[in-house]
Amino acid sequence: MGTLLVHNIHTLVTMDSTRREIKNGALFIRDNIIEQVGTARSLPTTADDILDLQGRHIVLPGLVNTHHHFFQTLTRAVPAAQNSDLFGWLQALYPIWSNLTSEAIHASAQMAAAELMLSGCTTASDHLYLFPNDCTLDDEIRAVQAIGLRFHASRGSMSMGESQGGLPPDTLVEAEADILQDSQRLIEQYHDNSRHSMLRMVLAPCSPFTVSQDLMRESAAMARTYPGVRLHTHLAENKSDVDYSLAKFGLRPGDYAESVGWLGEDVWHAHCVQLSDPSIEKFARTGTGVAHCPCSNMRLASGMAPIRKMRSQGVSVGLGVDGAASNDASNLLQEARSAFLMARLRDHDAAAMTAREALEIATIGGAKVLGRDDIGHLAPGMSADFIAFDIDTPALVGSHHDIVAALIFCQPPSVNYSFINGKKVVDQGRLVTVNLPTLVETCNNIAQALR
Numbered sequence: 001m002g003t004l005l006v007h008n009i010h011t012l013v014t015m016d017s018t019r020r021e022i023k024n025g026a027l028f029i030r031d032n033i034i035e036q037v038g039t040a041r042s043l044p045t046t047a048d049d050i051l052d053l054q055g056r057h058i059v060l061p062g063l064v065n066t067h068h069h070f071f072q073t074l075t076r077a078v079p080a081a082q083n084s085d086l087f088g089w090l091q092a093l094y095p096i097w098s099n100l101t102s103e104a105i106h107a108s109a110q111m112a113a114a115e116l117m118l119s120g121c122t123t124a125s126d127h128l129y130l131f132p133n134d135c136t137l138d139d140e141i142r143a144v145q146a147i148g149l150r151f152h153a154s155r156g157s158m159s160m161g162e163s164q165g166g167l168p169p170d171t172l173v174e175a176e177a178d179i180l181q182d183s184q185r186l187i188e189q190y191h192d193n194s195r196h197s198m199l200r201m202v203l204a205p206c207s208p209f210t211v212s213q214d215l216m217r218e219s220a221a222m223a224r225t226y227p228g229v230r231l232h233t234h235l236a237e238n239k240s241d242v243d244y245s246l247a248k249f250g251l252r253p254g255d256y257a258e259s260v261g262w263l264g265e266d267v268w269h270a271h272c273v274q275l276s277d278p279s280i281e282k283f284a285r286t287g288t289g290v291a292h293c294p295c296s297n298m299r300l301a302s303g304m305a306p307i308r309k310m311r312s313q314g315v316s317v318g319l320g321v322d323g324a325a326s327n328d329a330s331n332l333l334q335e336a337r338s339a340f341l342m343a344r345l346r347d348h349d350a351a352a353m354t355a356r357e358a359l360e361i362a363t364i365g366g367a368k369v370l371g372r373d374d375i376g377h378l379a380p381g382m383s384a385d386f387i388a389f390d391i392d393t394p395a396l397v398g399s400h401h402d403i404v405a406a407l408i409f410c411q412p413p414s415v416n417y418s419f420i421n422g423k424k425v426v427d428q429g430r431l432v433t434v435n436l437p438t439l440v441e442t443c444n445n446i447a448q449a450l451r
Helices: 070-075 085-097 102-118 137-147 177-190 212-223 239-249 253-260 277-286 294-299 307-312 332-347 357-368 400-409 436-450
Strands: 003-013 019-030 031-038 049-052 057-061 064-065 120-128 148-156 199-205 232-237 268-273 290-294 316-319 386-390 417-420 422-426
Touching: 019 102, 031 057, 057 137, 057 357, 057 400, 064 316, 064 332, 070 085, 070 102, 070 120, 070 436, 085 239, 085 290, 085 332, 102 137, 102 417, 102 422, 102 436, 120 199, 120 417, 137 148, 137 177, 137 316, 148 177, 177 199, 177 212, 199 212, 212 307, 232 253, 232 290, 239 253, 253 277, 277 307, 290 357, 294 332, 307 316, 316 357, 332 357, 332 400, 357 400
Parallel strands: 003 049, 003 057, 064 120, 120 148, 148 199, 199 232, 232 268, 268 290, 290 316
Antiparallel strands: 003 019, 019 031, 057 386, 386 417, 417 422
């Protein structure tokens, strides 16, 4: 790959330990690793490849998405699910999802990844939890590898259908022995725990209302026999979720998670909107992380997660766009802005979250939740994952006095450049790793056929 010099950066936002913001900054990269960070005049002037940003771009670490369901890209704005809360929304969509195919999983994964990458995301975790017909997680992995996104692939599962007191139809659940067998296969075939890895595996039973306690415990035990395999599920998403947990287990969601061994530095939970104060303290004490999904939580009227309280107590918090059919978008910068606004609204406090704090959650926060020490900030030895926004665009007019905060307050529509693992994936606003018009047409045709 050789060397790359990115120079004449208007503002370089490092997100390093001192949160340096360097005017007239530059990055020097060798192969896929950052070698030098500083001002343009302090770095080398030659390289195999030079990107001159002409003083009109802000550069920052790539954004990190900690919770998504790529397949839902094919079922956005479905009329029967537009005005439902979580459980009703799921019940309206399960019949459509039962028609998913291998082709649908592959195409939807690339479409979701494309939308994420154009919004500034360079690393994403996806939670695929249903496998009808010929669908496999391999379909998604191959799709994401081809488009170039750094990926944490979650082997989700549902084992408890309606006949066993669960929410999904029996036709969409799997036998637990099969789930565990496939989980082991995927870990041993794909998981790469090395530094700068492009693909890691996660075990992710879907939720308390779709899997048994035994599967939760056995999945945790399996994951912990492999270095770097993490655990992920949905938890305390809304009041119905809490009511189910109390009725089924006699426990609030956080206590349920503790009872099945799902607290710890290798675990993160999605949503946690209705997490109790004692559970927040347990999360902080054990290093358990949270994927905050504000747009989905608003869309499904689930509530507003107490993110300021979590962060003030030391809980690791990252951002997730959640399902592309409960958001209904895959724009991670939009998610950061929504988190910023929701925090202020929830606490009735215009200082509840600053724009820079929102960017922290979207970068170093997400990296910590995913257990990464090689992404999330720009410094020597870090992975070469970074994004650049053109500051001379309509969305950012009048904001150059604080262009960093303007990314959140004003939200430009897309990145101008994106590099992942040292490779250019977005060039002057155009995704270069896939034929986007063809992919859009393919996904629209599959979406029509599903319904």
